[in-house]
Amino acid sequence: MSPSNLKREDGLKVFFINFSDVDGRFDPLYYYSVNNLGIVNHTRYPVKKLSEVITMQRGRFGHRPRNEPRFYGGEYPFIQTGDIVRASQANGQITYSQTLNELGLKTSRLFSEPVVVITIAANIGDTAILDYPACFPDSLIGMTPKTNELILEYINLYFKFIKSYLEDLAPQSAQKNINYQQLSPVPIVVPPLEIQQHVVQIYHAALTKRQEKKQQAQALLAGIDAYLLEELGITLPLQNNSLEKRMFRVNSREVLGGRFDPKLYDTTTTNLKKAITASLFKKIPLRQLLTQSVAGDWGKDIDEEMGDGYQKCLVVRSTEFDNQFNLNLDGSRVKYRLIASDKLHRINIQENDLLIEKSGGSPDQPVGRVALVTAEYINQESLCFSNFIHKIHVDETVICPAYLFNYLKTMHSIKLTDAMQSQTNGIRNLIMSSFLNQLIVLPPLQQQKQIASKIESVRNQAKQLQTEAAQILADAKAEVERMILGE
Secondary structure, rough: OOOOOEOOOOOOOEEOOOOOOOOOOOOOOHHHHOOOOOOOOOOOOOOEEHHHHHEEEEEOOOOOOOOHHHHEEEEEOOOOHHHHHHHHHOOOOOOEEEEOOHHHHEEEEEEHHHHHHHEEEEEEEEEEOOOEEEEEEEOEEEEEEEOOOOHHHHHHHHHHHHHHHHHHHHHOOOOOOHHHHOOOOOOEOOHHHHHHHHHHHHHHHHHHHHHHHHHHHHHHHHHHHHHHHHOOOOOOOOOOOOOOHHHOOOOOHHHOOOOHHHOOHHHHHHHHHHHHOOOOOOEEEEEHHEEEEEEEEEEEEEEOOOOOOOEEEEEEEEEHHHOOOOOOOOOOOOOOEEHHHHHHHHHHHOOOEEEEEEEEEEEEEEOOOOOEEHHHHHHHOOEEEEOOOEEEEEEOOOOHHHHHHHHHHHHHHHHHHHHHHHEEEOOOEEEEEHHHHHHHEEEHHHHHHHHHHHHHHHHHHHHHHHHHHHHHHHHHHHHHHHHHHOO
């Protein structure tokens, strides 16, 4: 009996499968998924099981523990799961950072021919083509066509269309993983070779066009800091990382009773401050431009019975700041908390507030990112912010909030904010007294608005290019899928 779905009136889905097809697993989601891949069920081309047309070889590293130093540091690349994930996401070549020596090679397996490598543990279904000799562990499987029915590039592309399907095949455990047995019956559409070659060409051409758009967008965004600094007459000092330049002296009277971390006093920080001071526009400490400066509140757990006087709010945290220093409040990881009404009145987020990330960073991600609250955020729902965030509101008769946002973003970009941080137990913290005492270069208000408007226009151009880049790939995927279906 062929597997089939029966829609019952109570909304449950029932399907049948031959007993002979049950292979060591009894969870229905697996068999439902194996037999319900849309691209397979609607194609006019032959469909075969992976095990029929693809040779699968699992990677190997037999020694435990795996981090034994005596196996590493040789000439044989040792590919890790993360290397495949990054290559898959970038649609690019596989890079590596580890190598095995002759001893390590003996406990592993060298793949000398080009293979499609697929992740089967934690990250499921990421693929990339390995086109140089390398080893990898058993969390990866190498795939090659058994006959000339399939080309390697098509196999790699096909798995990008069925990644979510493969994730459904993984048993529901602490860490998802799949194996040979679960991969073997996975169906693969086998179009004629000329179709395979054509879809690969279409997809690669789209990737090239998308990358061009993304690079154009990145170039626009990268030019914002230079534009702002030029408008303000700030010339950044040339970097000199020689040992001589990295050594400096500071008078003890400047340190006693204060901070001892060298970043505050080093040559780079001192030169940046001098460059800012050299601007012909007036300079005013940030705290003198504020009408409000308030720390956040984490509130109470949403499940607590607090009675009246509390309101449910979305709490803005460091995780809601994106790489462009905007806020992402639409993700699945957002948190809601209960905030006392009197506290909410004090910390409630309003339009043109600036939110400053003051804690939670890591050694490779300094804190100090800033987000400008615009009307789009206010209209969504009640917002507050955690105690890792600080809120300021400026006197808008003196300074344009959008200008200040861009100014602080540039100061973070040129790493001046690094000198306003401390680090405890691996966690970075922004020293708010230092941050609020920094000098703000202040052109006339009308010029501030013009600068902010120009930067907003550039960001909109970049956003449009990013949208076009995403659409190019979406259109290519749709065309490739139609061709695989045989339409």
